[in-house]
Ligand SMILES: NC(=O)c1ccc[n+]([C@@H]2O[C@H](COP(=O)([O-])OP(=O)(O)OC[C@H]3O[C@@H](n4cnc5c(N)ncnc54)[C@H](O)[C@@H]3O)[C@@H](O)[C@H]2O)c1
């Protein structure tokens with residue numbers, strides 16, 4: 366029953382690149398943003414890869430050389446690797462079970478519809494479909510982001526369902542030794558960041574008994590997915606045996622050969638590294654956005670504040686860009702799922718701050734609406750607004766929990782006519798919010814606009830010419846919620862330039878609550894806020910027309 370993962374001539378590329386050793390055949394289950402990128406990049410690194418998805422249309426498009434989403438550089442690599450024959454796509458789980466030595470599970474783990482927790486139904490479905498087909502030793506590797514404890518449960522499922530783990534008469538079940546029935550050895554820590562295994566040092570390329578599970582969280586960023594996959598900051602291997610570690614090392618040999626650090630640990634720590642990383646990133650963003658709120662109260666400049674903080678090497682400047690906050694398919698749902706899991710584990714108090722991080726983040730969306738409202742005489746009813754950006758960040762067409770689209774929706778709810786411009790995300794945005802108007806060209810829709818609202822910092826928006834646009838809009842008002850524009854240039858061209866967290870000289874932060882989701886109150890006219898009314902008069906005088 367036992368078969369060496371590293372030496373089977375029927376499945377390994379004996380002509381592997383120097384220094385990388387023989388290569389396991391890889392499969393990828395789920396070909397979304399993560400899975401498609403992983404499949405293409407692993408083929409690019411020289412592996413034979415077969416990828417599966419339950420979405421047949423995705424598989425058809427990928428097989429035809431078309432990436433079903435926008436990700437720089439990925440389409441060229443897809444087509445190049447399809448041509449080599451190393452990369453293929455299928456809808457057959459039987460085929461991938463037969464093909465693979467290492468199976469990467471990359472299915473979605475979205476927020477549950479009924480709460481903060483992660484919806485693990487796709488993951489369970491994938492494992493329950495794959496495991497009964499695994500008749501020979503192999504490694505199943507979870508890459509999806511999951512609550513701590515998920516991998517241990519899935520390892521039990523695999524142990525029960527995989528035929529390769531069933532004992533042959535007179536033999537111990539392959540991989541059935543150990544407490545969890547998976548040939549698991551305890552991986553401990555010496556407290557110094559080194560892993561120690563309570564077995565004699567094993568040859569990591571030794572046989573992989575039965576079907577085993579490993580957890581290998583993914584840290585790629587959309588927009589940089591190819592570079593992040595080919596050369597990640599680190600690899601985290603959550604394993605239950607030296608053989609599983611060996612198989613993972615073989616599957617990542619070309620990456621490890623570049624000097625990428627590998628952290629080998631247990632399942633729960635590997636799972637937690639991922640959610641901790643995203644929580645830390647979200648916290649940094651909400652921290653600087655909280656500073657923006659305070660800056661607004663005293664007319665201080667959050668950009669200068671962030672720059673000054675960034676020179677302190679202990680703080681650094683990454684993820685300290687204030688604006689309209691974080692969105693996307695990861696940070697928001699991951700911090701919520703982390704809180705939900707902590708509650709289940711009885712340590713909810715430890716992560717209670719993440720609720721505040723989420724709330725600070727959501728307040729930024731309202732703040733942008735308030736700025737636009739204040740700049741337009743306190744009401745948005747009947748205003749024509751051009752929203753620049755729909756994607757949750759530039760270089761992506763992902764609109765999942767996009768702050769840009771959320772703000773566009775809020776602006777429309779308050780009575781404005783909203784046209785959203787995005788170079789690549791309008792298709793997805795239209796599906797998510799069909800009630801708005803969309804365009805991929807600013808020039809095509811800007812005529813007669815009452816305000817421009819920049820919400821995704823695409824390069825092409827930063828390059829817009831304020832003088833040219835100024836000649837066709839109805840009012841020269843721009844709200845730069847991502848601090849992407851050159852404020853001086855726009856002001857010199859006669860625009861009222863407003864950005865959250867920056868001194869406006871015009872709109873004080875202490876505007877009364879004019880509009881908040883669901884409160885049903887009509888917007889307070891700006892004239893009611895004496896100081897604001899006076900300041901707006903100043904702006905109008907400077908701009909030469911009403912704002
Ligand atoms: N998007 C990212 O940048 C990123 C980065 C790191 C980690 N992650 C994590 O990776 C996971 C996937 O995220 P994503 O953004 O790629 O999601 P996605 O929704 O883009 O892709 C998920 C894919 O899985 C497929 N799928 C669902 N059930 C399946 C099944 N039973 N069998 C086979 N395929 C199935 C879907 O059809 C879809 O194509 C999530 O856990 C996410 O948190 C995502």
Ligand SMILES: O=c1ccn([C@@H]2O[C@H](COP(=O)(O)OP(=O)(O)O[C@H]3O[C@H](CO)[C@@H](O)[C@H](O)[C@H]3O)[C@@H](O)[C@H]2O)c(=O)[nH]1
Pocket residue numbers: 510583584585586587588643646650683684685686687688689690691692693694695696699757758
């Ligand atoms: O200083 C900053 C940095 C980011 N953002 C916003 O934060 C969100 C997330 O940005 P980013 O982290 O770059 O994008 P993702 O592709 O969602 O990547 C995150 O989520 C992935 C999925 O878990 C992880 O793999 C990555 O490591 C993690 O960075 C976006 O809306 C950004 O506009 C800010 O507002 N300010």
